[in-house]
Amino acid sequence: MVNPVTGRLLTFPDPQQISLSIRASALIFADPESKKLLSLIERVAPSDATAYIKGETGTGKELVARHIHSLSSRRNGPFAAINCGAFSETLVESELFGYERGAFTGAVSTKIGWFESANGGTLFLDEIGDLPLSTQVKLLRVLQEREIVRIGSRKPIPIDVRLIAATNVNLEEAIRAGRFREDLYYRINVVPIQLAPLRERTGDILPLVRHFISIYKDRLHSTEPELPPDTLRMLLEYPWPGNIRELENTIHRALLVCDGNVLRPSNLNLPIIQTVFQDCLNSTHQTETDMCVLEKIFAQLFEQGHDELHDLVIRKLILQAYEHSRMNQVQAAKLLGISRNVLRTQLKHFGIIE
Numbered sequence: 001m002v003n004p005v006t007g008r009l010l011t012f013p014d015p016q017q018i019s020l021s022i023r024a025s026a027l028i029f030a031d032p033e034s035k036k037l038l039s040l041i042e043r044v045a046p047s048d049a050t051a052y053i054k055g056e057t058g059t060g061k062e063l064v065a066r067h068i069h070s071l072s073s074r075r076n077g078p079f080a081a082i083n084c085g086a087f088s089e090t091l092v093e094s095e096l097f098g099y100e101r102g103a104f105t106g107a108v109s110t111k112i113g114w115f116e117s118a119n120g121g122t123l124f125l126d127e128i129g130d131l132p133l134s135t136q137v138k139l140l141r142v143l144q145e146r147e148i149v150r151i152g153s154r155k156p157i158p159i160d161v162r163l164i165a166a167t168n169v170n171l172e173e174a175i176r177a178g179r180f181r182e183d184l185y186y187r188i189n190v191v192p193i194q195l196a197p198l199r200e201r202t203g204d205i206l207p208l209v210r211h212f213i214s215i216y217k218d219r220l221h222s223t224e225p226e227l228p229p230d231t232l233r234m235l236l237e238y239p240w241p242g243n244i245r246e247l248e249n250t251i252h253r254a255l256l257v258c259d260g261n262v263l264r265p266s267n268l269n270l271p272i273i274q275t276v277f278q279d280c281l282n283s284t285h286q287t288e289t290d291m292c293v294l295e296k297i298f299a300q301l302f303e304q305g306h307d308e309l310h311d312l313v314i315r316k317l318i319l320q321a322y323e324h325s326r327m328n329q330v331q332a333a334k335l336l337g338i339s340r341n342v343l344r345t346q347l348k349h350f351g352i353i354e
């Protein structure tokens with residue numbers, strides 16, 4: 001099925017395929033804190049309770065949601081994932097609840113929504129904080145009544161769906177700002193699961209590195225490279241703002257470019273611009289105006305000659321704005337004076353989000 005507006009293919013994964021892929025791609029929870037979390041996840045998974053997963057982008061929210069589904073009695077039912085932030089305000093309701101033919105201009109045939117697609121299984125609502133308030137009211141009703149009404153219809157359809165919600169924003173703050181309904185928050189916050197950023201569970205880093213090396217070396221038909229101490233140090237010290245997704249992309253890329261059997265720090269191509277900037281700043285007089293400092297930094301960077309300087313600087317700018325706004329894309333775009341769409345394109349380009 002193709003989304004009529006975005007043209008993206010809407011896929012309904014084959015449940016059997018999901019359980020196979022979960023078994024094939026082991027979950028890494030090696031850090032003591034992560035182990036504790038995994039045991040919580042595995043305790044609550046078999047129940048039908050709504051789970052609410054919090055965590056920065058790339059921390060594994062969707063993976064955990066799939067794991068919960070695969071451990072529940074619904075494992076043979078469908079698992080549907082929808083990113084609430086990916087649809088316009090008008091579209092999101094027809095995505096969730098579906099519509100009847102003739103419900104609005106362009107509704108040429110009846111379409112079922114994600115709640116119906118997930119019937120008998122699990123519905124993963126990612127970025128639930130992005131839902132417009134009017135849709136939040138309807139979602140709350142669906143959760144209470146356990147039935148949906150397609151747009152343009154009056155007939156309620158019973159729904160048997162376990163909901164797993166996720167956000168990378170602070171919903172408590174969103175409630176205070178009047179952007180999220182408190183009653184809906186209590187309804188979904190039954191089992192809260194907090195995924196820490198990778199920089200706060202460094203015990204996971206090297207096991208994840210080994211995990212991704214073993215996956216990608218097979219795909220790339222390469223051999224397992226040696227990891228010298230300075231590579232390990234860099235992997236452990238880098239703050240991973242894009243979390244596990246960024247680590248995965250970094251390893252994939254590094255295996256493509258490393259020659260021989262040694263994975264060197266330069267193969268990781270991490271934004272060492274951070275340290276370069278710092279060195280330049282330290283050697284610049286603090287009394288100068290900001291613009292002068294910037295000009296000097298750039299002059300110094302030109303002299304030193306950095307490959308892909310343009311990408312390094314833009315990546316640093318984008319990342320810093322993204323981190324500064326605590327992974328809130330709307331705010332980061334505002335800081336940079338660009339549209340959210342342009343920001344998303346950049347974040348994808350640099351492998352920070354999917």
Ligand SMILES: Nc1ncnc2c1ncn2[C@@H]1O[C@H](COP(=O)(O)OP(=O)(O)O)[C@@H](O)[C@H]1O
Pocket residue numbers: 026027028029055056057058059060061062063064211244245248
């Ligand atoms: N604990 C983990 N073990 C192994 N791989 C993981 C783990 N957590 C996340 N990943 C991988 O990292 C990537 C990002 O995870 P994802 O669930 O999409 O994050 P999020 O939904 O929080 O943005 C995926 O490729 C996923 O398979």
Ligand SMILES: [Mg+2]
Pocket residue numbers: 058061062126
């Ligand atoms: Mg995700």
